Amino acid sequence: MMARRIRLAQARAGVTMLAAVVLAPVQPVRAADADTTLLNEAREILKALPTDIATSEHPVTPDRVELGRALFFDPRISVDGTVSCARCHQPALYATDGLARSRGASNKLNPRNAPTVLNAGLQFTQHWRGERKSLEDQAQQSLIGPASFGNPDYAAVIRRITSLPGYAEMFQKAFTGEKEPVKPENWGVAIGAYERTLVTPSRFDDYLEGRVEALSALERTGLKKFIETGCVACHNGPGVGGGRFAKFGVVEDYWKETGSQEIDKGRFDVTHDPADLYVFKVPVLRNVAMTPPYFHDGSVNKLSDAVRVMAKVQLAKDLSIDDVDDIVAFLGSLTGKQPAQFVNAPVLSAAGFTDGK
Ligand code: HEC
Ligand code: HEC
Known part of the structure; x- marks a missing residue:
């Protein structure tokens, strides 16, 4: 109410100022103009989230989503009955596990930190080093990952799934006309369809739609600094990242600032191309305030430190405490609402653990 009254007053003042323009051509930029300029700039570089991430190749059908959701939460398909996707991508932690590096079947340590699966389908490739080409590919390969589901091979996976009640019918419904x-x-296609529904619009999307007051003045200042500091050179598009690779440590070795104990060579270990040394996928910054610890190895606990490190090693800039605080405030506006089909775990067909043999 108060804000509306102020805006009305500003609008009226604007009319008077328009009349004054004729007499005094040089006017200071009004707050409202600065807001519009920032909004237009933000709209150019960053985009609102879609309602889902369906593509013609990967449609989101209700039967696939329902199956994918059950599979995402079902630990019985792992080698020791303890690992589902939700073990490391937990609703309570915005689809992460809160660990620097995840632990999978038989407590085996993963080489890297678990990113969130929320909005992950927006990315041009999956995993920190981009060695998974799609959500579907990623989900399928998790099944036999030694530090993930830990199954020895796909035949063991099929035995486990078919031994559990309900799944045969659900697969049949989701993939009509297929003999087997x-x-x-x-498995990958169904989980991928489910993940493609996991989008988390936030106040920032309301802002991009034109509701400038959806962000506080502080958050808008942070957005301006995020753009002007140069973060958007890499973190752009609807995910505020996820669109390209970049070297971590453009101007300085990253581990000098992160304190990383082990040096990960990034995409170099995938391609063996020297140009890919210390190159990682630029991560999505949607919900970043909710997903510590940060970076591919979870080496940094606080978002403010991650922002400071980024400015330093990517852009050779020493941000002031105020700058960091403002950018952190903006990043907080990217926290969205988690979808109901993720926050509420499905009830799975009742059956004791079976090893599927
Ligand atoms: C043991 C923990 C663990 C389990 C279980 C697990 N993940 Fe992950 N997930 C990770 C880690 C760690 C990464 C990052 C791997 C890397 O980049 O090297 C990751 C990456 C991903 C990514 C890519 C995100 C991005 O931004 O690049 C997606 C999508 C994903 N997982 C989905 C799934 C699905 C679906 C399942 C179940 C089929 C699953 N995960 C099971 C730990 C896990
Ligand atoms: C040259 C490209 C580039 C620029 C510029 C850049 N980043 Fe990054 N950003 C990356 C890459 C690559 C990573 C992943 C690093 C890693 O962990 O391997 C990253 C990671 C992050 C993370 C950690 C996300 C997570 O989930 O762990 C945050 C936060 C972040 N950047 C914020 C910023 C901010 C704020 C700026 C501007 C001050 C910025 N970035 C500038 C490329 C860039």
Whole structure:
């Protein structure tokens, strides 16, 4: 109410100022103009989230989403019955596990930190080093990852799924017309369809739609600094990241600032191309305030430190405490609401653990 009254007053003042323009051509930029300029700039570089991430190749059908959701939360398909996708991508932690590096079947340590799966389908590739080409590919390969589900091979996976009640029918429904729908590719397609529904619009999307007051003045200052400091050279698009690779440590070795104990060579270990040394996928910054610890190795606990490190090693800039605080405030506006089909775990067909043999 108060804000509306102030805006009305500003609008009226604007009319008077328009009349004054004729007499005094040089006017200071009004707050409202600065807001519009910032909004237009933000709209150019960053985009609102879509309602889902369906593509023609990967449609989101209700039967696939329902199956994918059950599979995402089901630990019984792992080698020791303890690992589901939700173990490391937990709703309570915005689809992460809160660990520097995840632990999978038989407590085996992963080499890297678990990013969130929320909005992950927006990315041009998956994993820190981009060695998974899609959500579907990623989900399928998790099944036999030694530090993930830990299954020895896909045949063991199929035995586990078919031994559990309900799944045969669900696969049949989701993949009509297929003779043997229970197969690793379809596990990937079903989970991928589910993940493509996991988008988290936030106040920042309201802002991009034109509701400038959806962000506080502080958050708007942070947005301006995020743009002007140069963060948007890498973190752009609807995910505020996820669109390209970049070297971590453009101007200085990253581990000098992160204190990383082990030096990860990044994409170099995937391609063996010297140009890929210390190159990682630029991560999505949607919900970043909710997903510590930060970076591929979880080496930094606080978002303010991550922002400071980024400015230093990517852009050779020493940000003031105020600058860091403002940018952190802006990043907080990227925290969205988690979808109901993620926050509420499905109830799975009742059956004791079976090893599927
Ligand atoms: C043991 C923990 C663990 C389990 C179980 C697990 N993940 Fe992950 N997930 C990770 C880690 C760690 C990474 C990062 C791997 C890397 O980049 O090297 C990751 C990466 C991802 C990514 C890529 C995100 C990005 O921004 O690049 C997606 C998507 C994902 N996981 C989905 C899934 C799905 C679906 C399942 C179940 C089929 C699953 N995960 C099971 C730990 C886990
Ligand atoms: C040259 C490209 C580039 C620029 C510029 C850049 N970043 Fe990054 N950013 C990256 C890459 C690559 C990573 C992943 C580093 C890693 O962990 O391997 C990253 C990671 C991050 C993370 C950690 C995210 C997570 O989930 O762990 C934050 C936060 C971040 N950047 C914020 C910023 C801010 C704020 C700025 C501006 C001050 C900025 N970045 C500038 C490329 C860039």
